[in-house]
Amino acid sequence: MEVKNTIQSGNIPTPALAIQAERAKATFDPELMNHFLEGSKEKSDEIKQMIQQMERDPILQVSSKVYDMTKAEHRLETARKIARLALYIELENFSSFENRMSLVSLMDPQLHTRIGVHLGLFLGCIRGNGTSEQMYYWVLNKEAAYVKQIYGCFAMTELAHGSNVAGLETTATYDVENEQFVINTPHIGATKWWIGGAAHSATHTTVYARLIVKGKDYGVKTFVVPLRDSNHNLNPGVVVGDIGAKMGRDGIDNGWIQFSNVRIPRYNMLQKYCKVSADGEVTEPPNNQLSYSALLGGRVVMVKDSFRWSAKVVTIAIRYAIARRQFKASKAGENDGENQIMNYPLHQRRLIPLLATAYAFSNGANVLDQLSKKTMDSLDHAVSQDDKAGIDKGIEEMKSLFVASGSLKSTCTWSTLNTIEQCRQACGGHGYSSYSGFGKTYNDWAVQCTWEGDNNILGMSIGKQLVKNISGVIKDGNKATGILDFLNNTKQYLNNEIVLKKDQLESLEQVLKAVEVALIRTANQALADLDKNGEDWDYIGARLVELSKMLAHFFMLKSFLEKFNTLEEGPMKLVLKQLAQLYSSSVILEGFSGIFLTFKVLDSDTVSYLSSEYIQKLCADLRPHVIPLTDAFNLSDMIINSSLGNYDGNVYENFFKIVKDRNPAPGSYTAPYEEEFRAHLNRPSLEDRQRNEINEDNEELV
Amino acid sequence: MEVKNTIQSGNIPTPALAIQAERAKATFDPELMNHFLEGSKEKSDEIKQMIQQMERDPILQVSSKVYDMTKAEHRLETARKIARLALYIELENFSSFENRMSLVSLMDPQLHTRIGVHLGLFLGCIRGNGTSEQMYYWVLNKEAAYVKQIYGCFAMTELAHGSNVAGLETTATYDVENEQFVINTPHIGATKWWIGGAAHSATHTTVYARLIVKGKDYGVKTFVVPLRDSNHNLNPGVVVGDIGAKMGRDGIDNGWIQFSNVRIPRYNMLQKYCKVSADGEVTEPPNNQLSYSALLGGRVVMVKDSFRWSAKVVTIAIRYAIARRQFKASKAGENDGENQIMNYPLHQRRLIPLLATAYAFSNGANVLDQLSKKTMDSLDHAVSQDDKAGIDKGIEEMKSLFVASGSLKSTCTWSTLNTIEQCRQACGGHGYSSYSGFGKTYNDWAVQCTWEGDNNILGMSIGKQLVKNISGVIKDGNKATGILDFLNNTKQYLNNEIVLKKDQLESLEQVLKAVEVALIRTANQALADLDKNGEDWDYIGARLVELSKMLAHFFMLKSFLEKFNTLEEGPMKLVLKQLAQLYSSSVILEGFSGIFLTFKVLDSDTVSYLSSEYIQKLCADLRPHVIPLTDAFNLSDMIINSSLGNYDGNVYENFFKIVKDRNPAPGSYTAPYEEEFRAHLNRPSLEDRQRNEINEDNEELV
Incomplete structure (x- = not known):
């Protein structure tokens, strides 16, 4: 136990000693157990090094501060973290980055989702549904893979349609004369909804919309639609709003999108499976199932x-x-403690x-x-x-x-x-x-x-x-x-x-x-x-x-x-x-x-x-x-990020310290309502406030 | 359905019609069913009138605003609501006020708890454990029942003790010479914790502490201890801190309290059951069970x-x-809709x-x-x-x-x-x-x-x-x-x-x-x-x-x-x-x-x-x-307070309206991180940023 220079008396709790005693009795090596959990020693080592790297990174590290942040603060910090995380992507291979993301998901879920919408859903949709040329164009040529130039979101869900993707109502009507698709939101129910990153971040989106060619509805296909230009101004015909507060993950700027006849080139329909030729010939895919692998x-x-x-x-x-x-345990002796x-x-x-x-x-x-x-x-x-x-x-x-x-x-x-x-x-x-x-x-x-x-x-x-x-x-x-x-x-x-x-x-x-x-x-x-x-x-x-x-x-x-x-x-x-x-x-x-x-x-x-x-x-x-x-889970205190779960087991000191760190010091702060509240407690009597209008004298007047 | 002056096309959803159709087919009167639910027509009527009263009360009414408020805003509003609610207490009988509180608990849980700590726990503790003179003194004479002069909190739980009340460690040592009890927190584990209203509101608290008389420990009893004077300044020996953010009910200023030899008169021990005489004679209660009825x-x-x-x-x-x-239903016909x-x-x-x-x-x-x-x-x-x-x-x-x-x-x-x-x-x-x-x-x-x-x-x-x-x-x-x-x-x-x-x-x-x-x-x-x-x-x-x-x-x-x-x-x-x-x-x-x-x-x-x-x-x-x-539950839209649950069933319009009301209008707002984020997307290439130091020429230097 840490030596403290404060006065304490009585049975001072010693939780840290208890946890040390448990460790002393271990019958196996938690390190080796971690290899079992992670699947291999190599992965276990890599994960550990990544935790250390992110613990030290002043932008990526997390702390108890997150428990007091407002939605606006969460969103700002998460945007900065995305920029930071992107620099790691530029330097490491896919498998390592995947392991890193698995940790990010745990230590900072809103960061994971917000960047995941771009990397996993937007790019995943292009990879899964685009031709290799299309993939090369957006993912590599336009550098989206490195979170450069393009930041994508994923416009699948609509206000009135979630689970039933086949029932989505946004339309993509082919204009054969101009070789363009016209993307449109017919009514409120087809408003794209919940779209992560749409509110303030995304430059592009993949849109799930019904392909209409020469009056025929071919069902829901995917299209790449630019939302904002390189100055981050919304394109004409695109309206985007903020979806506001959520139960959790407030660091993600989920938004709603309405398209009013937005035109995109034919190339922007993802055509790995279903294809539309310049003159409006539609070729349906042989295996529709493949398109869901995303x-x-x-x-x-x-x-x-x-x-x-x-x-x-x-x-x-x-x-x-x-x-x-x-x-006390029900079988405890007279002198056993708690x-x-x-x-x-x-x-x-x-x-x-x-x-x-x-x-x-x-x-x-x-x-x-x-x-x-x-x-x-x-x-x-x-x-x-x-x-x-x-x-x-x-x-x-x-x-x-x-x-x-x-x-x-x-x-x-x-x-x-x-x-x-x-x-x-x-x-x-x-x-x-x-x-x-x-x-x-x-x-x-x-x-x-x-x-x-x-x-x-x-x-x-x-x-x-x-x-x-x-x-x-x-x-x-x-x-x-x-x-x-x-x-x-x-x-x-x-x-x-x-x-x-x-x-x-x-x-x-x-x-x-x-x-x-x-x-x-x-x-x-x-x-x-x-x-x-x-x-x-x-x-x-x-x-x-x-x-x-x-x-x-x-x-x-x-x-x-x-x-x-x-x-x-x-x-x-x-x-x-x-x-x-x-x-x-x-x-x-x-x-x-x-x-x-x-x-x-x-x-x-x-x-x-x-x-x-x-x-x-x-x-x-x-x-x-x-x-x-x-x-053996090898989760560091930063990742655990809990007043009750630190490795040292010193729960009371830790909890008290966080509470003191995160709140104004006693004596240094007066709540904005204290004066008003005091005045309320010291208010005049009910009779005085009622100008003594309700009393026996008045009754006699009736 | 409401007639709208906006362009919409396609299969516009009509959820409000669906809910109307359900009501038209009712086989019983929801009003009568409400009497079953509330137990009587009288209670049902009273509850309805109270809902109307609180819906119209500009301070007590709730709205979707609560979903976007910060902790500080919640606390301020809740304090104001307590002052407002207190005015109702002054005017209505206990049974009516109890029904009102039952509604408050549903529509504004943090208000219910914050005032409930005073009315239910603090006053309940005095009522349950004090003599009738003690009860008269604090509850009526000092007007605590009307949330006047005194605002109480309930200091039972300690950092290291919750469920096991008998194991609490705060001490109340009788000083026979001065006819006083000395309240003391011996160590960090005995810090009073989670105390609702302690951080900024309470003037008094009931303290659960071990009664020590002439060296003998009589177990945990209850004491009334003033925390703040009528200027709302903390008394000497009392330190109070804010416990900070909680999973919910952030409008309550839960706090921690440490007592350093705080002296209270003998009268402030609640003595309905256990009594301590001036010269330190302790009389134990015949039926300890009664003291838990609180x-x-x-x-x-x-x-x-x-x-x-x-x-x-x-x-x-x-x-x-x-x-x-x-x-579509699995048994639906070809032309059935969703x-x-x-x-x-x-x-x-x-x-x-x-x-x-x-x-x-x-x-x-x-x-x-x-x-x-x-x-x-x-x-x-x-x-x-x-x-x-x-x-x-x-x-x-x-x-x-x-x-x-x-x-x-x-x-x-x-x-x-x-x-x-x-x-x-x-x-x-x-x-x-x-x-x-x-x-x-x-x-x-x-x-x-x-x-x-x-x-x-x-x-x-x-x-x-x-x-x-x-x-x-x-x-x-x-x-x-x-x-x-x-x-x-x-x-x-x-x-x-x-x-x-x-x-x-x-x-x-x-x-x-x-x-x-x-x-x-x-x-x-x-x-x-x-x-x-x-x-x-x-x-x-x-x-x-x-x-x-x-x-x-x-x-x-x-x-x-x-x-x-x-x-x-x-x-x-x-x-x-x-x-x-x-x-x-x-x-x-x-x-x-x-x-x-x-x-x-x-x-x-x-x-x-x-x-x-x-x-x-x-x-x-x-x-x-x-x-x-x-x-039949008779819950008004204000009490339901949900984008999805209004009586009219018009979910999509309602949800969209709340989202628009609660967030900046499209085009009127730029997120504080947009400029930074755009700069990040348009950053120079990795090679440029690395000053081209990692390249083939360098390799030849080695």
């Missing part, structure tokens, strides 16, 4: 984010739970499964990331070689990847939102202070559940794939592939046989099998409900979302198991096994116990044992490792 | 709040779901159970409120008459009320937090706009889960009462009373008999019985686990919280059923029955399906039927009534 990158990022954000808040809550003492809240079984059950989930997400995100890169690369290769068989294979793999990434995006972002809230509550009242970081983290995260594929819409579409596939297997003898290949075992498992017995709970393989069987039986029930309701997919919507959630956990557990089997035996592997067991028994088996019991995959004795004993036992086994396990 | 009022308020806040957000989400169209999202079965399952929950909460809150008033009154009467038997009976009733209110406070505040988040997500991306109201509502609400009895701590203590009572019934042949009297049926239900069959789901009585049995069997399991683990209550913490949640729903359903049975037959009663059935089948039976299946209260076929058919059927039955059911 969405994939965002989903992968959100699964990676789910890991990092969960890791951050779990670290804060666990460090606080080690530092904080409250009440107990660390981490020692209470309920607190363990609240937090340690969330820790286990963060571990499961780390590996799952790595696997999804690699799978996505591999699939995209081989498909790109096949397309560039015009290799028909390769393209077909690539599309099949892409479909599987869409199922996996869709279920993971929705499930992991929901899970993380819950984790943030649970960790906040686990810090009691102090979690409500802005400086704890939870409020901003929650507000910044919340949008992940509704943007880039609303989680429920996404979940339904994934569940639908599952039911279609099981229907194919059962009715048409099809073979399911990719992430869904377990459906080929459908016939074997469509019975009421209990799959997972009490004595099999420890086996990750058996649990995985139980999840497969639960997925099969639930999907089969959904299929029956579908048939019964005349193929009404909407009717079984809730089940479809449930299936998607279970599928995501299936992917996570399966990936974990595969990775786990490659590890060397030792204390680290033992702890990882316990984490996987806890994740599978609490998050999966207990979390979906209604399903497991309904479809008789588990019996009620086993569920009772899970709730009464097994999960608590695993939590108790993991309890001694919680500090090394959170240290 | 907490009861807050719990009742939070249950009432749960109803009102749930009603508000459900109204927004449902009105939006009627206005919003997205996709479907209202309220028509999708999944959306119904997401929102209508939340609506049903708000209805259940309304009545439950009324019942709890009445029960609480009755119990307090008869206990107060018995105490004033020194009626020993009456006091004992009152204490028994109070215990039962503590169990009921504790389980309801924790369960309802959790439920409402979830409802807010679910309603936000149900509004898709637009729910993320500050002007939708969800962000602020969530942030303002979140604290309810951790303050005035952290929900988990509270839940555990309630579950413990349940287990202790069932143990008493089983082992000692005791008779359970009050809310727990169903435990007297324990023996009858401790078997594996299925209690609720598929064909009994529609019977509210049968469902209620099933909940009783589930509570009994779960409590019995908890008791077994407790015995197995050597009476370690902490070990079964998770089960205890589960029990508390189920108990709260039991109370709600039981109260609903009792009220329901008094209603006249008719269309309104029919809809209320469907709401109760939906609440019980989705929130209770499906929500706790793991429990119901594990303890064989339901069989798996029934749960499967619930999920696949029954709940969806109820949602479909209620679908036509959702607008009249939300209209």
Whole structure:
């Protein structure tokens, strides 16, 4: 403990000693565990160096200051950070910059999104939908890749249309005489809305608009439309407004855009797939699916984010739970002091499964990331070689990847939102202070559940794939592939046989099998409900979302198991096994116990044992490792940015210091309302203020 | 639809027509339904008149402005509103003012809390713990009841102690020579923390401090300590600081306080129960429990709040779901347009159970409120008459009320937090706009889960009462009373008999019985686990919280059923029955399906039927009534204060108008960073900026 030159008496709290004691007992090296979490030593090292670089960078570094900034301040600072971050892009390769962005997303989410709209969505849209000439022109020739000359935004969503992209109403009408498209907003509902960067930053935008050629509507295509000239003045026909305050991420200048017959050259329609010739011939793409691959990158990022954000808040809550003492344990002796809240079984059950989930997400995100890169690369290769068989294979793999990434995006972002809230509550009242970081983290995260594929819409579409596939297997003898290949075992498992017995709970393989069987039986029930309701997919919507959630956990557990089997035996592997067991028994088996019991995959004795004993036992086994396990995330104090979560565990001194630093010193400040308030307290009596008009004398006058 | 003088073309959205069409089909009168919700026509009328009064009051009215205000602005406005509200207190009776406060809590939560700390906590503490002379002195003589002369805060929580009040470390040492108490903060951990109103407003505080007399520690008692003199200057020995930004309710000037040997007269110890005589004789209270009754009022308020806040957000989400169209229904014909999202079965399952929950909460809150008033009154009467038997009976009733209110406070505040988040997500991306109201509502609400009895701590203590009572019934042949009297049926239900069959789901009585049995069997399991683990209550913490949640729903359903049975037959009663059935089948039976299946209260076929058919059927039955059911909450547009939830349903025009009103008009404003950002985009090339130092020529130099 730090030596202080202030008078203190009584039982001075010593939280820092408590956290040191935990570290002293570590059975594994958190550094090595970090290699597991990041996927390799190389990535782990690079990430560490980047954190150090950004901690020292006076523009990019973050601090508790962010918790007191106004919207205007956030926007100004974020614009400056974009300029700074752009200088790093000019110097480092794509893979390194991607790792950097993953950290930026955690330490400064609004910066990540604001620059991400340009780099990920605007450029991603051009890359995904433009010809290679178009890509070369804007991305490299015009230097947009380096955040130079051009700053793009992404005008997809409209005020009246979000999830249903095919229903967008902005029009792009081809004028064959002038070889131009005319972009127009027909009515208020088609106003482009939520467009990040539009309000004050963007020079260009990719617009999703209905292609109309010679009176025919070809559906929604993408167009590059300049918004502002090089003096940053809005072009004629373009009106842009500020969308104002948001629940979080106020550093992004989201805007609305209305186009009034804005003309762009034919070249500005992105024509990788659908093409319009000079004289108005429209060539439709052979594989429409390919044009949606631009969405994939965002989903992968959100699964990676789910890991990092969960890791951050779990670290804060666990460090606080080690530092904080409250009440005596019910089994404590007469002279025992107050107990660390981490020692209470309920607190363990609240937090340690969330820790286990963060571990499961780390590996799952790595696997999804690699799978996505591999699939995209081989498909790109096949397309560039015009290799028909390769393209077909690539599309099949892409479909599987869409199922996996869709279920993971929705499930992991929901899970993380819950984790943030649970960790906040686990810090009691102090979690409500802005400086704890939870409020901003929650507000910044919340949008992940509704943007880039609303989680429920996404979940339904994934569940639908599952039911279609099981229907194919059962009715048409099809073979399911990719992430869904377990459906080929459908016939074997469509019975009421209990799959997972009490004595099999420890086996990750058996649990995985139980999840497969639960997925099969639930999907089969959904299929029956579908048939019964005349193929009404909407009717079984809730089940479809449930299936998607279970599928995501299936992917996570399966990936974990595969990775786990490659590890060397030792204390680290033992702890990882316990984490996987806890994740599978609490998050999966207990979390979906209604399903497991309904479809008789588990019996009620086993569920009772899970709730009464097994999960608590695993939590108790993991309890001694919680500090090394959170240290292993390697998140520096700057990234954690919380009054309650510093590495030193000295929570009270840290919290008090931030509160003092961020607010006027006692005695130095009078609130602007104090004088007025004092006058109010000292106001004349009611009778005086009523000029004594309501009194007995007056009554006599009536 | 309003006639507009602007050019619009295409399929202009007409959301206002959609909501009108729903109202035209109402089968019951929303006004009469409001009497059910408020408990009586009289209260309903009073509430309506108060809303009108506050809508017109230029100081008290709220608007979308609140979504853009800084912390400093919130604090200033809230202070002014307190002064305004105080003028109403001077004129109206307590019951009316209580109804007014219930509305203030909804429309302006920070105002409610900031004045509530004075009226509810400070004065409540004096009322609960002071003698009648003490109460007369501060509350009436010193006019604190009218927010005059004295403005109080409530210094309970310390930096290192919240939930464990008995462990607080501030000391109040009796100085027998001077007949004074010396209030002292021994170390940083004992700094009073989170104290609402301390930073700039309060003149006095009630302090929870350890009474030390002649070296002996008598535990935590309450003391009135002046903080500021009538010039609003801090008294010597008192240091107060601002606690800064919070997740929500920034209009409250929460502060920290350190006392350095501050002397107060003996009279300032609140001595209703524990007394200290001039020469230092300490008389301990006969019934310590009575001193905690001050907490009861807050719990009742939070249950009432749960109803009102749930009603508000459900109204927004449902009105939006009627206005919003997205996709075609899967069973739609070729020429059908986009479907209202309220028509999708999944959306119904997401929102209508939340609506049903708000209805259940309304009545439950009324019942709890009445029960609480009755119990307090008869206990107060018995105490004033020194009626020993009456006091004992009152204490028994109070215990039962503590169990009921504790389980309801924790369960309802959790439920409402979830409802807010679910309603936000149900509004898709637009729910993320500050002007939708969800962000602020969530942030303002979140604290309810951790303050005035952290929900988990509270839940555990309630579950413990349940287990202790069932143990008493089983082992000692005791008779359970009050809310727990169903435990007297324990023996009858401790078997594996299925209690609720598929064909009994529609019977509210049968469902209620099933909940009783589930509570009994779960409590019995908890008791077994407790015995197995050597009476370690902490070990079964998770089960205890589960029990508390189920108990709260039991109370709600039981109260609903009792009220329901008094209603006249008719269309309104029919809809209320469907709401109760939906609440019980989705929130209770499906929500706790793991429990119901594990303890064989339901069989798996029934749960499967619930999920696949029954709940969806109820949602479909209620679908036509959702607008009249939300209209019945009688919440005016000012109270709703959301871009998405106005009565007219004209969401797009309303949202656009707020965004335009609250932000600079297009063309009138240049962001402070635009020039800098433009310069960045137009920066020289990397080579130029690097003075061409990194090039091939240089390489040759090496």
